Amino acid sequence: MRDPHVTPLAAAAVRPPEPGPLPCCPVCGDVPERISWRQRPGEPVLLAFDPCGHRRSTPAPPVLAVTPPRAHGHADAG
Secondary structure (H helix, E strand, O other): OOOOOOOOOOOOOOOOOOOOOOOOOOOOOOOOOEEEEEOOOOOOEEEEEEOOOOEEEEOOOOOOOOOOOOOOOOOOOO
């Protein structure tokens, strides 16, 4: 017979990844370190996600944006 005073263990809450400048991989959902892309004339754009290695094609090139670096607790960070 089970002990009625024992509480079941709850699963740890999954914390969403920190927002970053790169979108998540559409296959595995991991945040990539780098996204490479190439396009040949008349063909869709091929995106390669590193380090997972998944690839995805898209009809339009990615929109690139430059974001300022985040401060990482350096003494000279403002």
